[in-house]
Amino acid sequence: MASGTALIYDEKMATHKLLWSDPICDIEVPERLSSSYEQLKSYHLVERCVPVPAREGSEEEILLVHSLEHLEVAKSTQTMNEEELKRVSENYDAFFFHPSTYHCARLAVGATLQLVDAVMSGEVRNGMALVRPPGHHSQRNAANGFCLFNNVAIAAEYAKLKYGLQRILIVDWDVHHGQGIQYIFEEDPSVLYFSWHRYEHQEFWPSLKESDYDAVGLGKGKGFNINLPWNKVGMGNSDYLAAFFHVLLPMAFEFDPELVIVSSGYDSGIGDPEGQMNATPEVFAHLTHFLMQLANGKLCVILEGGYHLKSLGESVCMTVKTLLGDPVPQITGEMAPCLSAVESIQNVRAAHKPYWKWLAYEDTSFLQNLSTKSHLLKKANSNTSTEHETKITNNNNTVKVERFLELHMKNILFPVPPIKTATIGSEGSEHFLSEHVQLVKEMDKTEIKSLVSGFYADLVEEDKILLSLGSMLAILDKILKKEVCNGIAASPTAALSAAVALRHSVRFGFQRVLCVFVGDMQITPNTEDGKMLIINICEKEQPGKTSCKHCISLNWKEDAEGNDFFSAVLGFILPVAYSYQPNLTVIAVGPNRSLGISGISLLVALLQGLAESRIVAVIEHPVVLSTTVSLCDL
Numbered sequence: 001m002a003s004g005t006a007l008i009y010d011e012k013m014a015t016h017k018l019l020w021s022d023p024i025c026d027i028e029v030p031e032r033l034s035s036s037y038e039q040l041k042s043y044h045l046v047e048r049c050v051p052v053p054a055r056e057g058s059e060e061e062i063l064l065v066h067s068l069e070h071l072e073v074a075k076s077t078q079t080m081n082e083e084e085l086k087r088v089s090e091n092y093d094a095f096f097f098h099p100s101t102y103h104c105a106r107l108a109v110g111a112t113l114q115l116v117d118a119v120m121s122g123e124v125r126n127g128m129a130l131v132r133p134p135g136h137h138s139q140r141n142a143a144n145g146f147c148l149f150n151n152v153a154i155a156a157e158y159a160k161l162k163y164g165l166q167r168i169l170i171v172d173w174d175v176h177h178g179q180g181i182q183y184i185f186e187e188d189p190s191v192l193y194f195s196w197h198r199y200e201h202q203e204f205w206p207s208l209k210e211s212d213y214d215a216v217g218l219g220k221g222k223g224f225n226i227n228l229p230w231n232k233v234g235m236g237n238s239d240y241l242a243a244f245f246h247v248l249l250p251m252a253f254e255f256d257p258e259l260v261i262v263s264s265g266y267d268s269g270i271g272d273p274e275g276q277m278n279a280t281p282e283v284f285a286h287l288t289h290f291l292m293q294l295a296n297g298k299l300c301v302i303l304e305g306g307y308h309l310k311s312l313g314e315s316v317c318m319t320v321k322t323l324l325g326d327p328v329p330q331i332t333g334e335m336a337p338c339l340s341a342v343e344s345i346q347n348v349r350a351a352h353k354p355y356w357k358w359l360a361y362e363d364t365s366f367l368q369n370l371s372t373k374s375h376l377l378k379k380a381n382s383n384t385s386t387e388h389e390t391k392i393t394n395n396n397n398t399v400k401v402e403r404f405l406e407l408h409m410k411n412i413l414f415p416v417p418p419i420k421t422a423t424i425g426s427e428g429s430e431h432f433l434s435e436h437v438q439l440v441k442e443m444d445k446t447e448i449k450s451l452v453s454g455f456y457a458d459l460v461e462e463d464k465i466l467l468s469l470g471s472m473l474a475i476l477d478k479i480l481k482k483e484v485c486n487g488i489a490a491s492p493t494a495a496l497s498a499a500v501a502l503r504h505s506v507r508f509g510f511q512r513v514l515c516v517f518v519g520d521m522q523i524t525p526n527t528e529d530g531k532m533l534i535i536n537i538c539e540k541e542q543p544g545k546t547s548c549k550h551c552i553s554l555n556w557k558e559d560a561e562g563n564d565f566f567s568a569v570l571g572f573i574l575p576v577a578y579s580y581q582p583n584l585t586v587i588a589v590g591p592n593r594s595l596g597i598s599g600i601s602l603l604v605a606l607l608q609g610l611a612e613s614r615i616v617a618v619i620e621h622p623v624v625l626s627t628t629v630s631l632c633d634l
């Protein structure tokens, strides 16, 4: 699998700017680009990326999406004076021309296509293009919402043409609806378009009926257009994670894209004057981490909106840090989505039920007796109790948000542990990139005996077991001391190793340890102190096993296509795990595991979004290698 993260930036794209006063467009300033780049430099992220130059998109490439007329009008503006520029701009909703706009827009297209080439050629695994003017509102024959050419739409058509792709996922986390992209791909089943957007029952710009959840695509494209409207402001991390767990990710895994492109707008982040939302920059690390598990990691992130410079810069850095494979910062705070978010999620799932296997069993009876489209709903739950209290009273108090972010980001950008993965001996290590691995020396028997003497002494008579415990504990110690991020150990008795690992971690002082156990878990440590949460994915009901508060068993038999495994992991295990907010994750694979290798590797990869990516895997099978590889693929 390719490695490396491309960063595409050209300061020439900062010359496009508003020449007259316009209270609608005056937020789209050149500093959006330069301050994001400066922030990346200040976190030493630029030097860790592969620099890829921008280029001008050709007229032919622009005509993949736009009409000749649109291209000609744009081209003609290069020689206009200010009065003429103003007049042409007035033909569009929320757009402004500058003499350099045409050139900048061609650079934005070209930068985007350079990123697609770098990823599709394997030169890099993923990357980000910092571009302006942005693209997702522009249409075949019109500029709109600060956008002249639809960079992301052109990239998708280009990738289909040049690389013969048949399944491209576009994720649009900008806080506005990318109606331009929706119009372009509405009838096209090869492009799955997902957008969430501030909507407020069609009151928020662009105030389109077709931005609502029931616009599912047309003709052959039905089911391939997903709109998730936010009918309230103040949406936060819990709402965004719920949208991914319960809408986007199950669809994305079923769609199984060959390439993922993100219309990456950060006006959905806290402090943005347009979005008025509350999600903090580290949520973009999680969203990026999830999308990295698709399409063999082939992920192109293209800048769209984002108007609070500090919030924008922090979110861009969180995105690039994650693309580089750094550990994902912990999400704290409430984990329950608000009622309005749950309603939107339920509505979009119901609207898409006819088109998706994973929604086959979805109960949509609620739709009949709840006129969710009417404004009754809006009046009904306008009481704030069910909505998030806005953390920052008036979001667009820029300085206040700046202060909040200064403090908030301090404990987020922790130093990245030098070594990502620890392992014992050669097994599996040949898969690692050398700088990722630290070989850990075995622990000696007396030390092991003293460690486990307290609670499992009678079980560790045999030397073989003792030795396997030793290697696991040696690795676990490195993780508990935060010297490495994750590790993997083979074990003849995964249940015992997991139980010892849990006990040892709690004794070391970790307050919330998550254990995901796949297969029959013969030993269940008592979790009553709440310092452990055990999720056991097992094939059959364990006789006499009592499910207690912190020990959940999920009876699971992987079916043929393994599809609903994704929705079980995404729809159940991850939401439970995220709400527990563990500070260490132990994943153990025991006898007669009920999951295939790909399922286990995906589970390990997704669980790395927790506990600052601290995870130890204890595997009873020769599946060690593939899971090891997915561990180092962080």
Ligand SMILES: COCC(O)(O)CCCCCNCCCN
Residues within 6 Å of the ligand: 024, 094, 134, 135, 136, 137, 145, 146, 147, 174, 175, 176, 177, 205, 265, 267, 304, 305, 306
């Ligand atoms: C890719 O474009 C990025 C963006 O989505 O952030 C653009 C937002 C345009 C917001 C225009 N507001 C018009 C209000 C009229 N009353």
Ligand SMILES: [Zn+2]
Residues within 6 Å of the ligand: 174, 175, 176, 265, 267, 274, 304, 305, 306
């Ligand atoms: Zn936007």
